[in-house]
Amino acid sequence: MAAAAAQLVVVREYDEKKDCRAVEEVENRCEVGPTGKLSLYTHLLGDPICRVRNSPAYLMLVAEVGGGEIVGMIRGCIKTVTCGRKLSKNPENSSALPLYTKLAYISGLRVSHSHRRMGIGLNLVRKMEEWFTENGAEYSYMATEKDNEASVTLFTQKCAYSKFRTPSILVQPVFAHRLSVSSRVAVIELSPADAELLYRRRFSTTEFFPRDIDAVLNNKLSLGTFLAVPSGSESWPGAAEFLVSPPESWAVLSVWNCKEVFRLEVRGASSVRKALARTTRAVDRAFPWLRIPSVPDVFGPFGFHFLYGLGGEGPNAAEYVNALCRLAHNAAKEAGCGVVATEVASREPLRIGIPHWKRLSCAEDLWCIKRLGEDYSDGSVGDWSKSPPGLSIFVDPREL
Secondary structure, three states, X not given: OHHHHHHOOEEEEOOHHHHHHHHHHXXXXXXXXXXXXXXXXXXXXXXXXXXXXXXXXXXXXXXXXXXXXXXXXXXXXXXXXXXXXXXXXXXXXXXXXXXXXXXXXXXXXXXXXXXOOOOHHHHHHHHHHHHHHHOOOOEEEEEEEOOOHHHHHHHHXXXXXXXXEOOEEEEEEOOOOOOOOOOOEEEEEEOHHHHHHHHHHHHOOOEOOEOOHHHHHOOOOEEEEEEEEEOOOOOOOOHHHHHHOOOOXXXXXXXXXXXXXXXXXXXXXXXXXXXXXXXXXXXXXXXXXXXXXXXXXXXXXXXXXXXXEEEEEXXXXXHHHHHHHHHHHHHHHHOOOOEEEEEEOOOOHHHHHOOOOOOOOEOOEEEEEEEOOOOOOOOXXXXXXXXXXXXXXXXXXXXX
């Protein structure tokens, strides 16, 4: 019966003019999280395709049954990223160069509870992979919670994906009080051009680094790139000169405004938990000089800023990253955000400088990957999906 029902399902491209309301209704019924526990709901602000819209190439597919009822959807996008490194052929330049591949990303796979176990999710993934292949993608990857058994089973057992990376999502609540920034650190806001040069020169060989980093930095959602240097080094000679003779320690990060794209909401919390959170916020607002850590109002729709492109060098780089995160917290407070978040590799050396709450964070996100073909790559790299993890990754904010 399930097989017969699956045959009645039609997968087609999302139509913004007629499908928006129906897609949002499916989203409303599909909360992320174990049944009976806290769950995370996404408010798409009237734009179901918002989570991939800023990517170079994107597509959204919907699954509908007889009568035109939409019962599932999937988003996908494609970009060119770093998958490895190679030595320069220039004898005067011994530094490594990035090795690029065309990578696809699957996001927001949803199937109505009433139509699960009918092969609809599998059908949506396969149709999306067809589009990936037609557009030259060599790899496809997706992210999920490691405890999401249904998602992990679908992708690893039925779609031939393999577990690839386990980065950490680190979340810091935005308090009612401002955070102090170390007087030993000076912060310089970089122009998009200087930020691009810095990232390309220092981080272009980092795994998942987007080849179109200039498009990311110049996007209206990117709120700026900030460089931390020792206090007294505020004079900015430009990125080129800075890289010739950088200070012993420095750090950099960029900020992405997710609040303007979608909002999140934690559902399923008890009235006691909500009351305790309100109490901490009230005390923090009344006595900000006490600097009491307070729980933000995450039980209603809230926005957040995402920190990306974190990096640095030197013995004090983690301290400088911490100063930048504190600055980002204060900016998020002024913008009315509930939290500040970032995602880093599980072995990222600078993560010790990133302030976060464990109970709000995810210590082990799961990224799964699949090789789609071998027609597109910048040289012979073997199978990237079988490569060991590096110390760092570059998380593209356009794919949150």
